[in-house]
Amino acid sequence: MKKYLIIFLLFALASCSNFLEEYSQDQAYVKGYNDLDELLLGNAYMSRNDVQSYQWGVREGLYYPYIHFMADETEQYIQGDDYLPKAACYALSGYYTWQQKVTRNPDGGDSWDDSADWNNLYSHINSLNVILSSINDFKGETDTDIQNISRIKGESLFLRAAYYFVLTNLFGEAYNPSSAETALAVPLKTTPYIEDLTYTRSTVATVYQFIVENLLDAEKALEGVEHQSLYRVDVNGVRLLLSRVYLYMQDYENAKIYGQKVLDAKSSLQDLNTFAGEEFLNPSSPELIFSMGAASIPGNIAVSTSLFSNNFQISADLYNSYEPGDLRTTYYVVKEGQITYLKKMTGADFETKDLSDNFVLRTSEAYLNLAESAAFLNDDNVAKQALNELRSNRFASDLYDNSKVNNLTHDELIYFIRDERRRELCLEGHRWFDLRRYNVVSEYPNTKTLTASYTYFEEDPNTYKYIPSARRSYVLPPNDPAYTLPIPQVELEYNKGMKDNRRDARDGFNESL
Numbered sequence: 001m002k003k004y005l006i007i008f009l010l011f012a013l014a015s016c017s018n019f020l021e022e023y024s025q026d027q028a029y030v031k032g033y034n035d036l037d038e039l040l041l042g043n044a045y046m047s048r049n050d051v052q053s054y055q056w057g058v059r060e061g062l063y064y065p066y067i068h069f070m071a072d073e074t075e076q077y078i079q080g081d082d083y084l085p086k087a088a089c090y091a092l093s094g095y096y097t098w099q100q101k102v103t104r105n106p107d108g109g110d111s112w113d114d115s116a117d118w119n120n121l122y123s124h125i126n127s128l129n130v131i132l133s134s135i136n137d138f139k140g141e142t143d144t145d146i147q148n149i150s151r152i153k154g155e156s157l158f159l160r161a162a163y164y165f166v167l168t169n170l171f172g173e174a175y176n177p178s179s180a181e182t183a184l185a186v187p188l189k190t191t192p193y194i195e196d197l198t199y200t201r202s203t204v205a206t207v208y209q210f211i212v213e214n215l216l217d218a219e220k221a222l223e224g225v226e227h228q229s230l231y232r233v234d235v236n237g238v239r240l241l242l243s244r245v246y247l248y249m250q251d252y253e254n255a256k257i258y259g260q261k262v263l264d265a266k267s268s269l270q271d272l273n274t275f276a277g278e279e280f281l282n283p284s285s286p287e288l289i290f291s292m293g294a295a296s297i298p299g300n301i302a303v304s305t306s307l308f309s310n311n312f313q314i315s316a317d318l319y320n321s322y323e324p325g326d327l328r329t330t331y332y333v334v335k336e337g338q339i340t341y342l343k344k345m346t347g348a349d350f351e352t353k354d355l356s357d358n359f360v361l362r363t364s365e366a367y368l369n370l371a372e373s374a375a376f377l378n379d380d381n382v383a384k385q386a387l388n389e390l391r392s393n394r395f396a397s398d399l400y401d402n403s404k405v406n407n408l409t410h411d412e413l414i415y416f417i418r419d420e421r422r423r424e425l426c427l428e429g430h431r432w433f434d435l436r437r438y439n440v441v442s443e444y445p446n447t448k449t450l451t452a453s454y455t456y457f458e459e460d461p462n463t464y465k466y467i468p469s470a471r472r473s474y475v476l477p478p479n480d481p482a483y484t485l486p487i488p489q490v491e492l493e494y495n496k497g498m499k500d501n502r503r504d505a506r507d508g509f510n511e512s513l
Helices: 004-014 033-044 116-137 143-171 204-222 235-248 252-265 363-376 380-391 410-424 431-439 489-494
Strands: 074-077 288-291 311-314 333-336 339-342 360-362 450-459 466-476 509-511
Touching: 033 116, 033 143, 074 450, 116 143, 143 204, 143 235, 204 235, 235 252, 235 288, 235 360, 235 363, 235 431, 252 363, 311 339, 360 363, 363 380, 363 410, 380 410, 410 431
Parallel strands: none
Antiparallel strands: 074 311, 288 360, 333 339, 450 466, 466 509
């Protein structure tokens, strides 16, 4: 970071609005809080880019697109009418099969810059550090001024917490209360000025404490502040992320409190029995609380282009987890013939979507956070009530029976909530992070071993068609080091002594074609 976390501040300020472009990082030219609001909107929120095709690799403008393909939600699709040699599964095969060198494709080249997400998120953080160091200089003369200044501060604190939450769940160890004080997360950069430093990684406990403090301060700042839009966070969005963070920390008391706070303010769910839209995740959904960023899932797992081999489709394991009568197999994931595709939200190539598929907050998560935290607190009645409220809006009304949930034993309830979370929040960026945290829950640890099968293709010199040549399967047991991504190589080079995350070589085993 001697190179990157230093120059990002200059880059962020030089690439935003004109009021800072000429003067680099000199904050003396910030004349009013509106300047900071412009910087917040232009450089601190995740950008909304058009959906790309993975046929030509993975564009760095996306945010951690591989998050959807490392768990058990997707699998390679090989039965198509034609073959795309550099489609999604090729470009992201290193992540999909948990390789030591995650960016390497099957030909040995790189499909992705492993520092892209590190760079993007720390760039946003640097902009937020500038805003937060300046916003208290403005007091406001009118009620509107005072509310706007408080809003800018609250939004900035929320975003900084959110980005550190993502960074530490990609590149740091999962939060384990017994080891958080020594386990390594990511470096904390909180100053607005350039520092000629060699950075080190902070502990998981330190980073999570910082995240919680930022969110609690954001809650205070946004309390009573008018919500601007779906794309600007409000106090309810802050509380939902707090509920999630506390859940990851196994602080079930606070996770329950904040899950309930969210539902007290907004409990609406979309009843799939009356849903008539094309895409479940759309800006008019009554469940939405906040969204930022782009959709990183193009047609590669939608019916339009999954007719091509070497793309991804919804895994049979995920699809088969839905029960008869569950309308999510009509509006979330759909099976047609040989293919199972995502309908919940999909983006055609080169189309800009209105919602993100890896940073969206909605009330359904609050129900699940409440259910899980209540169950761990042995309040099974509250947990079951929250589950039934959610599920009754997902099943055909004449087929839903509360007794399935009500008859669960306590232990069964814990695992059922996890399965329900997978079904409800599929392909929204939750599953990989959830599996990481399940690994370190001592009372009910994750026991699932993941398997990813990859089929290799060769071009027939006579027909010029690609044909399957080999298939290998790779396994990821619970608590494997590969649940944590490696620190980007460029950061290790510029920050001598920074410790990398251990990842073992993964050879896999042959399977018959």
